Amino acid sequence: xxxxxxxxxxxxxxxxxxxxxxxxxxxxxxxxxxxxxxxxxxxxxxxxxxxxxxxxxxxxxxxxxxxxxxxxxxxxxxxxxxxxxxxxxxxxxxxxxxxxxxxxxxxxxxxxxxxxxxxxxxxxxxxxxxxxx
Amino acid sequence: xxxxxxxxxxxxxxxxxxxxxxxxxxxxxxxxxxxxxxxxxxxxxxxxxxxxxxxxxxxxxxxxxxxxxxxxxxxxxxxxxxxxxxxxxxxxxxxxxxxxxxxxxxxxxxxxxxxxxxxxxxxxxxxxxxxxx
Amino acid sequence: xxxxxxxxxxxxxxxxxxxxxxxxxxxxxxxxxxxxxxxxxxxxxxxxxxxxxxxxxxxxxxxxxxxxxxxxxxxxxxxxxxxxxxxxxxxxxxxxxxxxxxxxxxxxxxxxxxxxxxxxxxxxxxxxxxxxx
Amino acid sequence: xxxxxxxxxxxxxxxxxxxxxxxxxxxxxxxxxxxxxxxxxxxxxxxxxxxxxxxxxxxxxxxxxxxxxxxxxxxxxxxxxxxxxxxxxxxxxxxxxxxxxxxxxxxxxxxxxxxxxxxxxxxxxxxxxxxxx
Numbered sequence: 001x002x003x004x005x006x007x008x009x010x011x012x013x014x015x016x017x018x019x020x021x022x023x024x025x026x027x028x029x030x031x032x033x034x035x036x037x038x039x040x041x042x043x044x045x046x047x048x049x050x051x052x053x054x055x056x057x058x059x060x061x062x063x064x065x066x067x068x069x070x071x072x073x074x075x076x077x078x079x080x081x082x083x084x085x086x087x088x089x090x091x092x093x094x095x096x097x098x099x100x101x102x103x104x105x106x107x108x109x110x111x112x113x114x115x116x117x118x119x120x121x122x123x124x125x126x127x128x129x130x131x132x133x
Numbered sequence: 134x135x136x137x138x139x140x141x142x143x144x145x146x147x148x149x150x151x152x153x154x155x156x157x158x159x160x161x162x163x164x165x166x167x168x169x170x171x172x173x174x175x176x177x178x179x180x181x182x183x184x185x186x187x188x189x190x191x192x193x194x195x196x197x198x199x200x201x202x203x204x205x206x207x208x209x210x211x212x213x214x215x216x217x218x219x220x221x222x223x224x225x226x227x228x229x230x231x232x233x234x235x236x237x238x239x240x241x242x243x244x245x246x247x248x249x250x251x252x253x254x255x256x257x258x259x260x261x262x263x264x265x266x
Numbered sequence: 267x268x269x270x271x272x273x274x275x276x277x278x279x280x281x282x283x284x285x286x287x288x289x290x291x292x293x294x295x296x297x298x299x300x301x302x303x304x305x306x307x308x309x310x311x312x313x314x315x316x317x318x319x320x321x322x323x324x325x326x327x328x329x330x331x332x333x334x335x336x337x338x339x340x341x342x343x344x345x346x347x348x349x350x351x352x353x354x355x356x357x358x359x360x361x362x363x364x365x366x367x368x369x370x371x372x373x374x375x376x377x378x379x380x381x382x383x384x385x386x387x388x389x390x391x392x393x394x395x396x397x398x399x
Numbered sequence: 400x401x402x403x404x405x406x407x408x409x410x411x412x413x414x415x416x417x418x419x420x421x422x423x424x425x426x427x428x429x430x431x432x433x434x435x436x437x438x439x440x441x442x443x444x445x446x447x448x449x450x451x452x453x454x455x456x457x458x459x460x461x462x463x464x465x466x467x468x469x470x471x472x473x474x475x476x477x478x479x480x481x482x483x484x485x486x487x488x489x490x491x492x493x494x495x496x497x498x499x500x501x502x503x504x505x506x507x508x509x510x511x512x513x514x515x516x517x518x519x520x521x522x523x524x525x526x527x528x529x530x531x532x
Contacts, residue, residue, distance in 0.1 A: 013435065014289050014428040018183075018282035018337050020247075024191040025165075025280055028158040029413040036412065036471070047471040050151075058157040062195035068245075071284050072435070072446040112201075114153075146302065147295040147424055149417035151470050156413050162280040169279065169338070180338040204417050205302070205313040284449075286513075290457040291431075294424040316417075324423040328461035334511075378467075380419075 002042030003081045007034060011073045021068035028061055031093045031105050034079030038091075053113070054121075059088065060108040067102050069095075075102060087111065087120055135175030136214040140167060144206045154201035161194055164226045164238050167212030171224075186246070187254075192221065193241040200235045202228075208235060220244065220253055268308030269347040273300060277339045287334035294327055297359045297371050300345030304357075319379070320387075325354065326374040333368045335361075341368060352386055353377065401441030402480040406433060410472045420467035427460055430492045430504050433478030437490075452512070453520075458487065459507040466501050468494070474501060486510065486519055 009030060017023040039046050046056075069075050075097045083090035093105035111119045142163060150156040172179050179189075202208050208230045216223035226238035244252045275296060283289040305312050312322075335341050341363045349356035359371035377385045408429055416422040438445050445455075468474050474496045482489035492504035510518045 012428065013283055013431055014291055016284035017279055018284070018286045019188055019190070020284045021190070023162075023280050024194060025158045025161040028161065029156075029411065032158075032412055045471075047469075050470075055152055057152070057154070057201070058198055060195070060197050061157060062193070064193050065191055068190070070446075071449075072444075145295065146298055146416055147422050150412055151415035151417070151419045153417045158413055162278065165279055178338075180336075183337075203313075204316075205311075285454055285456070287456070289428075290460060291424045291427040294427065295422075298424075321418055323418070323420070323467070324464055326461070326463050327423060328459070330459050331457055334456070 002038065004078070005034070005038035005041045005080075006076060006078045007037050008074055008076055009033065011069050011071055011075065013071050016071045019068075020070055022070070022073075024063070024065060027063050027065070027095065027103055027105065028058075028107075030075075030077055030095065031061070031063075031079070031091070031107060032058075034077045034093055035091055035107075035109075038079045038081070055112050055114065056089065056109045057112050058107055059110040059118075061105070062107075063093075063103055063105040065103050067097075067100060069097060069102055073097055082106075087118065135171065137211070138167070138171035138174045138213075139209060139211045140170050141207055141209055142166065144202050144204055144208065146204050149204045152201075153203055155203070155206075157196070157198060160196050160198070160228065160236055160238065161191075161240075163208075163210055163228065164194070164196075164212070164224070164240060165191075167210045167226055168224055168240075168242075171212045171214070188245050188247065189222065189242045190245045191240055192243040192251075194238070195240075196226075196236055196238040198236050200230075200233060202230060202235055206230055215239075220251065268304065270344070271300070271304035271307045271346075272342060272344045273303050274340055274342055275299065277335050277337055277341065279337050282337045285334075286336055288336070288339075290329070290331060293329050293331070293361065293369055293371065294324075294373075296341075296343055296361065297327070297329075297345070297357070297373060298324075300343045300359055301357055301373075301375075304345045304347070321378050321380065322355065322375045323378050324373055325376040325384075327371070328373075329359075329369055329371040331369050333363075333366060335363060335368055339363055348372075353384065401437065403477070404433070404437035404440045404479075405475060405477045406436050407473055407475055408432065410468050410470055410474065412470050415470045418467075419469055421469070421472075423462070423464060426462050426464070426494065426502055426504065427457075427506075429474075429476055429494065430460070430462075430478070430490070430506060431457075433476045433492055434490055434506075434508075437478045437480070454511050454513065455488065455508045456511050457506055458509040458517075460504070461506075462492075462502055462504040464502050466496075466499060468496060468501055472496055481505075486517065 015026045078094040080092045089109040095103040111121045148159045211227040213225045222242040228236040244254045281292045344360040346358045355375040361369040377387045414425045477493040479491045488508040494502040510520045
């Protein structure tokens with residue numbers, strides 16, 4: 001399994017706030033893009049997985065904000081899988097601009113069904129992930 | 134100083150995602166509304182404060198998601214100030230629907246100038262807050 | 267059928283942009299809230315309707331922006347149904363602050379199925395709406 | 400002046416709604432990205448222009464929605480300048496996926512100062528734009 005991945009994102013006008021900064025809630029949407037792209041880079045397809053009924057929801061999310069990003073800034077997001085277990089996946093994130101650290105983040109994902117009830121990640125999926133590690 | 138406050142919010146269609154749930158990043162925007170309204174309920178005016186050059190930025194934010202919220206749900210947000218210091222303010226949050234806990238959160242705010250550099254909260258403001266406690 | 271309705275909304279920090287204004291795309295989300303609340307005020311329940319398989323999608327949307335709204339502004343949204351037909355519903359909107367016109371809007375909604383294909387609004391629903399007029 | 404430009408965008412999870420579609424208000428944010436990138440492709444820098452005090456605001460926006468976009472879809476946005484005048488700029492937009500038309504849009508931008516009051520676009524800027532045409 002590919003466990004680390006880097007993408008660039010350009011801050012959109014609609015993502016800024018009246019302070020002129022990328023709104024803090026948007027960092028969590030960036031992290032989500034990082035997860036999708038890390039999964040894709042490893043050959044996965046999150047949309048197909050979800051169409052197949054495996055929903056991954058964010059169980060916990062945190063972010064430490066060091067320095068703001070502004071409209072039109074190009075920022076680099078590094079996403080890392082740091083733990084894989086039967087009911088959860090954990091990722092770390094680093095957002096930088098020209099090598100300067102803007103934020104670090106951490107999320108825990110869990111599997112739920114369409115009613116939002118937590119479910120164990122199926123063994124066959126889990127073992128296929130672990131085999132790839 | 135008023136240190137605790139409760140508001141109701143109705144989940145908007147534009148805040149949901151393809152899973153049918155309130156998108157996880159939106160909880161942080163709800164927390165921000167809770168802070169604004171707690172401050173207003175205590176006689177403060179965050180917008181006037183910001184116009185006066187005192188910017189409070191989120192330095193750290195975390196949320197534990199227990200159960201999803203859906204379009205048109207009416208949710209109750211309880212916001213509490215849990216620590217006031219010379220360079221930061223800390224809040225706790227609880228989001229519920231009909232008494233059921235949906236999420237808990239915690240944020241740390243710091244003061245910055247318009248360049249995004251951390252600044253000490255001025256003594257006169259700090260002491261006025263502490264006198265009110 | 268109730269054909270006109272007014273609500274108040276307070277501009278959220280996360281809805282502003284670097285110019286300090288309510289971002290122009292947000293006006294369309296406000297209009298959507300206006301439609302939901304107009305429908306609710308008339309005894310309807312958009313969420314139940316959608317759970318029942320009747321999806322209404324925006325087929326056309328337009329907005330003329332006259333004056334900006336800022337963080338923490340309380341704005342008044344007036345929503346009016348201006349046309350009801352077998353495949354579409356049309357609404358007009360007026361957004362004001364203290365009587366000053368900020369924006370006017372117009373939307374056309376059509377009915378689609380879950381694949382996004384346009385469908386005729388069922389006669390029984392249409393006639394019940396028209397009976398109420 | 401470069402008057403036409405094409406970019407690709409991938410629909411983000413946070414941009415979808417409970418119907419599973421890219422939320423209709425997001426199309427207007429996509430159009431904004433199209434304008435920024437068209438301007439950049441022609442050698443302009445919208446952020447620098449705004450830092451210099453020239454704010455362009457959306458005076459009118461409209462969109463016709465033909466077919467929905469879903470999470471992870473790669474869509475193509477074609478942005479065209481269709482009119483340049485002393486107080487406004489007009490753009491047309493076409494959003495497609497694999498050649499299929501999803502939406503068409505049109506916006507009118509006007510110049511405002513920091514108070515939101517409409518201003519004439521300065522002759523030197525206007526003539527430089529027109530010279531490039």
